[in-house]
Amino acid sequence: MSQAPRAFHGRSLVVASHNEGKVHEICDLLTPFKIEVLSARELDLPEPIESGATFADNAKIKALSAAHSSSLPALADDSGLCVPDLGGAPGIYSARWAGTDKNFNAAMEKVHSDLDGQGITEARAHFWCSLCLGWPDGHVDVFEGQVHGTLVWPPRGRKGFGYDPMFLPDGESQTFGEMDPVRKHGLSHRARAFESLIHGCFPAR
DSSP states (O other): OOOOOOOOOSSEEEOOOOOHHHHHHHHHHGGGGGGEEETTTTTTTTOOOOOOOSSSHHHHHHHHHHHHHHHOEEEEEEEEEGGGGGGTTTTGGGGGGGGTTTTTHHHHHHHHHHHHHHHHHOOOOEEEEEEEEOOOOOEEEEEEEEEEEEEOOOOOOOOOTTTTGGETTTOOOOOOOOHHHHHHHHHSSSOOOOOHHHHHOOOOO
């Protein structure tokens, strides 16, 4: 039997990410809970090597690294775009496809080029998110969410971040790159994982 998630009663939480777009989105989701949110970047925490085989593995690595370094509970996200026609790529390597300069225009071009090379003009895809709340004593809880859709080319919109401009969620007419952030928050893989996190770790809030 799986163990129940640990309830969070603190007032400060570290978001274990140096990705400003991701930190901003998580901060927005945490706003109603009146928690002091600190980012790994502002605390100058090291970026651990993400050597896991899954999104959950990498989220655990990042959360525990930040929790140990800051002596505070830390929330880490590992997420990415998964394209079945590319064998699930870029998957856990989604950020690495953008290179050290975080050039997601190049990463989106690579996705499109790889599909085009196979003669695929319409591709299904999904975003996957694993959220891990880690504690200085080594305890972790993981929550996951997905959102499915199709890929569009050329990319559309300048909102969001990462692969958002090429991802069209099922049932929607706007890509994540075109969508108002409030609307995206209600649909995204991160929002769905976050909902599970809130029910599991913030039950009294």
